[in-house]
Amino acid sequence: xxIDKTAILGAGSWGTxxxxxxxxxxxxxxxWARNPDRAARLQASRENSDYLPEIKLPGAVQVTxxxxxxxxxxxxxxxxxSTVLRAIAxxxxxxxxxxSAVLLSCTKGxxxxxxxxxxxxxxxxxxxxxxxxxxGPNLAxxxxxxxxxxxxxxxxxxxxxxxxxxxxxxxxxxxxxxxxVTSIELGGALKxxxxxxxxxxxxxxxxxxxxxxxxxxxxxxLVRVGVAMGGSPQTFYGLSGVGDLVVTCxxxxxxxxxxxxxxxxxxxxxxxxxSMKMVAEGISNARSARECAQRLKIDTPIIDQVYAMLxxxxxxxxxxxxxxxxxxxxxxx
Amino acid sequence: xxIDKTAILGAGSWGTxxxxxxxxxxxxxxxWARNPDRAARLQASRENSDYLPEIKLPGAVQVTxxxxxxxxxxxxxxxxxSTVLRAIAxxxxxxxxxxSAVLLSCTKGxxxxxxxxxxxxxxxxxxxxxxxxxxGPNLAxxxxxxxxxxxxxxxxxxxxxxxxxxxxxxxxxxxxxxxxVTSIELGGALKxxxxxxxxxxxxxxxxxxxxxxxxxxxxxxLVRVGVAMGGSPQTFYGLSGVGDLVVTCxxxxxxxxxxxxxxxxxxxxxxxxxSMKMVAEGISNARSARECAQRLKIDTPIIDQVYAMLxxxxxxxxxxxxxxxxxxxxxxx
Numbered sequence: 001x002x003i004d005k006t007a008i009l010g011a012g013s014w015g016t017x018x019x020x021x022x023x024x025x026x027x028x029x030x031x032w033a034r035n036p037d038r039a040a041r042l043q044a045s046r047e048n049s050d051y052l053p054e055i056k057l058p059g060a061v062q063v064t065x066x067x068x069x070x071x072x073x074x075x076x077x078x079x080x081x082s083t084v085l086r087a088i089a090x091x092x093x094x095x096x097x098x099x100s101a102v103l104l105s106c107t108k109g110x111x112x113x114x115x116x117x118x119x120x121x122x123x124x125x126x127x128x129x130x131x132x133x134x135x136g137p138n139l140a141x142x143x144x145x146x147x148x149x150x151x152x153x154x155x156x157x158x159x160x161x162x163x164x165x166x167x168x169x170x171x172x173x174x175x176x177x178x179x180x181v182t183s184i185e186l187g188g189a190l191k192x193x194x195x196x197x198x199x200x201x202x203x204x205x206x207x208x209x210x211x212x213x214x215x216x217x218x219x220x221x222l223v224r225v226g227v228a229m230g231g232s233p234q235t236f237y238g239l240s241g242v243g244d245l246v247v248t249c250x251x252x253x254x255x256x257x258x259x260x261x262x263x264x265x266x267x268x269x270x271x272x273x274x275s276m277k278m279v280a281e282g283i284s285n286a287r288s289a290r291e292c293a294q295r296l297k298i299d300t301p302i303i304d305q306v307y308a309m310l311x312x313x314x315x316x317x318x319x320x321x322x323x324x325x326x327x328x329x330x331x332x333x
Numbered sequence: 334x335x336i337d338k339t340a341i342l343g344a345g346s347w348g349t350x351x352x353x354x355x356x357x358x359x360x361x362x363x364x365w366a367r368n369p370d371r372a373a374r375l376q377a378s379r380e381n382s383d384y385l386p387e388i389k390l391p392g393a394v395q396v397t398x399x400x401x402x403x404x405x406x407x408x409x410x411x412x413x414x415s416t417v418l419r420a421i422a423x424x425x426x427x428x429x430x431x432x433s434a435v436l437l438s439c440t441k442g443x444x445x446x447x448x449x450x451x452x453x454x455x456x457x458x459x460x461x462x463x464x465x466x467x468x469g470p471n472l473a474x475x476x477x478x479x480x481x482x483x484x485x486x487x488x489x490x491x492x493x494x495x496x497x498x499x500x501x502x503x504x505x506x507x508x509x510x511x512x513x514v515t516s517i518e519l520g521g522a523l524k525x526x527x528x529x530x531x532x533x534x535x536x537x538x539x540x541x542x543x544x545x546x547x548x549x550x551x552x553x554x555l556v557r558v559g560v561a562m563g564g565s566p567q568t569f570y571g572l573s574g575v576g577d578l579v580v581t582c583x584x585x586x587x588x589x590x591x592x593x594x595x596x597x598x599x600x601x602x603x604x605x606x607x608s609m610k611m612v613a614e615g616i617s618n619a620r621s622a623r624e625c626a627q628r629l630k631i632d633t634p635i636i637d638q639v640y641a642m643l644x645x646x647x648x649x650x651x652x653x654x655x656x657x658x659x660x661x662x663x664x665x666x
Contacts, residue, residue, distance in 0.1 A: 136546075137541070137542050137545030137546060137549070138542055139540070139541055139542055142540040142541060142542045143542070145540070147539060147540035147542060147543060148539055148540070148542065148543040148546075148657045149540075149542040149543065149546070150542070150543075150546040150657070152664055174657075174658075176663065176664040177663050177664065178663065178664045206480060206481055207472070207475040207478070207480035207481070207482075208470070208472055208475060208580050208583070208584040208586065209470050209471055209472055209475045209476070209480060209481065209482040209483070209580060210480060210481040210482065210483075211580075212470030212572075212576045212577070212579050212580035213469075213470060213481075213482070213483040213572060213576055215575070215576070215579050216470070216570075216571060216572050216575050216576035216579075219570060219575055220570070220571075223570075235664070237549075237552060237553070237556075237570065238549060238553075238664050239545075239546060239549050239664065242548070242549050242552055242575070243545045243546055243548070243549035244545070246545050246548055246549075246579055246583070247541050247542060247544075247545035250541070250579070250583045251541040253541065324481045324483070324507075325507075330509065330510050330511065331485055331509040331510065331511045331568070331571045331572065
């Protein structure tokens, strides 16, 4: 195993940004793309024109579509869409990666049907390996422009958390550590659903006061779901919770916010998704989040309304009215 | 005393918006402006062209510069700048307002020197009267355009809190109640300081990732100061804490954010304040917040750096670098 080699599975915007970031000090990086043609084009041109046109990949990045090129890496990073992470991890297992490799999930989502978080899927497929997660307010385009960014690595094993922090931090990419893996992953998965709601509010034109109220309630809802799933409130008030929630709800460069905005303006969902190259994780995660909430019997009005808008053709204005017009009472009651 | 009469002291944008909001159901409203000429102009034209040109004051609003017109009101609302609240309250006392009137502070700030919150100043000047506060993510211009807004009324006496909620709620101005007056006021006062920092970050062009990290730390710093001053963390995670923090840090219509942005772009503070009609509370509150933090011996890196930029000519970039470049460690440590 090569501890100084990192394999990144998934060549979307975030995977490409991380490859660029981590290769800058000549660290050996393998970037895996599922599609062989795309991998070959990316290897030759060094430019990911579809997802992250801003940067040129340094020579230290080898692009491949063969998972066997990844099996001797010391750190294997998952940056695939959440809906395909299980399939790709299963394929990787067949290629027999080194058993000492750490598996680091940068994918944000909850599996539909099982309600499993990405680290739980990896733990199931690779029961002997150390699994960690990375999540925070990290717009890929800004990382690729070397703008200052902070993130969190969660790992139950604190020795590994610190080792990954040392290995993957850069001067403008600061990593904090935490043992609360569940909360970190949930923050990353659910914020996309809340960003859809915030985007819808913007699309309808409800204003910044209403949006702030919605974001405040989103945080309360995140904590409620999170605590029921075994997370700790304190983590949700940190970078991977509040931090990721605000960047996703407020940045014009956030995909889920953009999808919500277009929904709020009246565009049908199928037209929006057909026009997008990238995956807006909030769409599939609204469904799995709702399943989780129902299973755990938690009150999740925002997730429910987003689900109704996406999957039951509920008009955005009616859904938002219901959210903003709930009974007045003592705060927190 | 007329319980159905409300006096609003201060005819800036927020005072004017509240007068408009509360007068719409023909409730009798007195809006007090310190300057007699301005009061007369406003009474005649019904338009506050300097601070809130969007609206016309309904007939139910009487504009005056004579505090004696306010003394028979059942609710007396303070919406003055924080630096003059004590002086105006002292003047009001000389006019001998009805002793059953509730005093409601909508002013956000900490008194320089004493470290007192607005409700504490009112409690000192009017020891026998019920004091309440109103705070939340409430951009005046949006309230005046009747956009949906939520806020919190804090009052130690829950019967009064509920009575004020009934009296002052409107269909698009929803009021929640709380007994945690200190936290509600602190959220309103400190968010202006944090909004200056967020604006500076935007002005320098550090990006949305850095800003989200800064806002996350601002929330942690707010809770730290708040708990030391006797507040409860839970309140800071609600509308008057997180909600007001995000609207002030992210809205293009937030004054303190705008001041910060111009500072970040290199404009000197005196030029910015000279060009502004309105008061950016963050400038004076950075000073009183720093005094409080020093007295309580709490670590407040963001308040300290904002203070240094405003009062010690520290260059914004150096201050932000210091904030974003602190030692990497476990989150929350």
